[in-house]
Amino acid sequence: MARRRVGNPLALGVLSCLLERPMHPYEISTTLKERGKEQSIKLNYGSLYSVVDSLHKHGLIQAQETSRDGRRPERTVYAITDDGRAEFEDWLAELLSTPVREFTSLEAGLSLMPGLPPDQVAALLETRAGRLRAEIDHIEAMHTAARGQGLHDLFLIESIYRVHMLTAELDFVTRLGQDIGSGAMPGTKSWQRIHELRSDGVSMEEIFADPVRYLGEEGRALLPPDHAN
Amino acid sequence: MARRRVGNPLALGVLSCLLERPMHPYEISTTLKERGKEQSIKLNYGSLYSVVDSLHKHGLIQAQETSRDGRRPERTVYAITDDGRAEFEDWLAELLSTPVREFTSLEAGLSLMPGLPPDQVAALLETRAGRLRAEIDHIEAMHTAARGQGLHDLFLIESIYRVHMLTAELDFVTRLGQDIGSGAMPGTKSWQRIHELRSDGVSMEEIFADPVRYLGEEGRALLPPDHAN
DNA sequence: CATCGAATACTCTACTTCGAGTAATCGAGC
DNA sequence: GCTCGATTACTCGAAGTAGAGTATTCGATG
Numbered sequence: 001m002a003r004r005r006v007g008n009p010l011a012l013g014v015l016s017c018l019l020e021r022p023m024h025p026y027e028i029s030t031t032l033k034e035r036g037k038e039q040s041i042k043l044n045y046g047s048l049y050s051v052v053d054s055l056h057k058h059g060l061i062q063a064q065e066t067s068r069d070g071r072r073p074e075r076t077v078y079a080i081t082d083d084g085r086a087e088f089e090d091w092l093a094e095l096l097s098t099p100v101r102e103f104t105s106l107e108a109g110l111s112l113m114p115g116l117p118p119d120q121v122a123a124l125l126e127t128r129a130g131r132l133r134a135e136i137d138h139i140e141a142m143h144t145a146a147r148g149q150g151l152h153d154l155f156l157i158e159s160i161y162r163v164h165m166l167t168a169e170l171d172f173v174t175r176l177g178q179d180i181g182s183g184a185m186p187g188t189k190s191w192q193r194i195h196e197l198r199s200d201g202v203s204m205e206e207i208f209a210d211p212v213r214y215l216g217e218e219g220r221a222l223l224p225p226d227h228a229n
Numbered sequence: 230m231a232r233r234r235v236g237n238p239l240a241l242g243v244l245s246c247l248l249e250r251p252m253h254p255y256e257i258s259t260t261l262k263e264r265g266k267e268q269s270i271k272l273n274y275g276s277l278y279s280v281v282d283s284l285h286k287h288g289l290i291q292a293q294e295t296s297r298d299g300r301r302p303e304r305t306v307y308a309i310t311d312d313g314r315a316e317f318e319d320w321l322a323e324l325l326s327t328p329v330r331e332f333t334s335l336e337a338g339l340s341l342m343p344g345l346p347p348d349q350v351a352a353l354l355e356t357r358a359g360r361l362r363a364e365i366d367h368i369e370a371m372h373t374a375a376r377g378q379g380l381h382d383l384f385l386i387e388s389i390y391r392v393h394m395l396t397a398e399l400d401f402v403t404r405l406g407q408d409i410g411s412g413a414m415p416g417t418k419s420w421q422r423i424h425e426l427r428s429d430g431v432s433m434e435e436i437f438a439d440p441v442r443y444l445g446e447e448g449r450a451l452l453p454p455d456h457a458n
Numbered sequence: 459c460a461t462c463g464a465a466t467a468c469t470c471t472a473c474t475t476c477g478a479g480t481a482a483t484c485g486a487g488c
Numbered sequence: 489g490c491t492c493g494a495t496t497a498c499t500c501g502a503a504g505t506a507g508a509g510t511a512t513t514c515g516a517t518g
Contacts, residue, residue: 016341025467042505075467095338109325115318162336
């Protein structure tokens, strides 16, 4: 994190609140929750307080007053600085303009997919598709409700984006599950066969040593594991 | 992370290597890299060694031998245990079947988007679209090359998924940028106006106190910030 | 007016992650 | 046979993250 002095996106949420008026950390957290920002920015107390400390240390916010009611914990009210305002604008512009590589768990799963037999993978992807459909329906019901309250799509935009991406994932997963299940996916036969061989006690090294013997012509594709990645 | 004894997906990559044969950590890292898995599973040395330790501590892998050549660092070779094999299958099945909520930086950006004026946001989204197109072209060129080497799509699946999702993002971002730029997005007028008022020194609180006065009828939508989220 | 759950407002610590740093060996070329 | 960059193989510490735990007050209910 050479670029940003504070790297957690929660810090951007903190700055966005302080842009309106000075607040203390707990108030920031409730404000973000009220506005549904915790749906798009991960928020937990441990991170909130350390992020606020860090923003303070770097001069992006400043402590205004420290008060206490009776014996309740101290509250420190923070205000944004000019430096903080500049950082907010620059950071937000970067988030919108610049894609960053994010590692998702489905990508990890897909890349290791051959570790399970194809019929099982097809079933698992079908299960995922069902869950995605449920999730999409759930979010869309909330959108309908929110629009009924007169809320602009502008304030739902991150959630609309989420539905858009979940739908794309659903398309992919549905198609892939079908292609694997039906055997339309090239290589599925070998994939299946390797799992059969392995449960008969043949080691990976034996199969790799002479794939054509174990897998027939399809096995030739395994010869140079020459990923041009 | 109550579920998995070791939470980092890198641990699944480690297990997948040891499923083939025992290896030492550095060999695991080169194997994962050779196969292009570091494109889909974040891999860095610090994490690798702590993940291996953790797998060992939890009995999912076991140390086989510790050797050293001359004065070179020690190498510990690890083998997977039956427990590790079970964990691998169960975890991989979960990754494929169960969507998890992942917070992306674009979602964070979109949710705070009104913090910049609409014309600037439209321009930033256009910039992003261009970068996404470049990224997609780049990955597709690699696919073409890999297929030319006789590689099955099966071994490119995570990368094909990535292109699918990048394309979905590109669609969304392109459309949103146009809608905001053209003013077709409802609420854009108020959004613009708020930024004008703010740079004239009007505070957020004043605007929220009487939105209709500052923004006309469109401002009425701001009255109950009643996110049904 | 006593009680009990919800809300307020943090604190603490164990765990994870990151990536620069270290240190030896190997091989190619002059 | 010497040098220099690549490769092998990790180590270390600073920083960040998670989320359970703590302590107080408020408000509704019987």
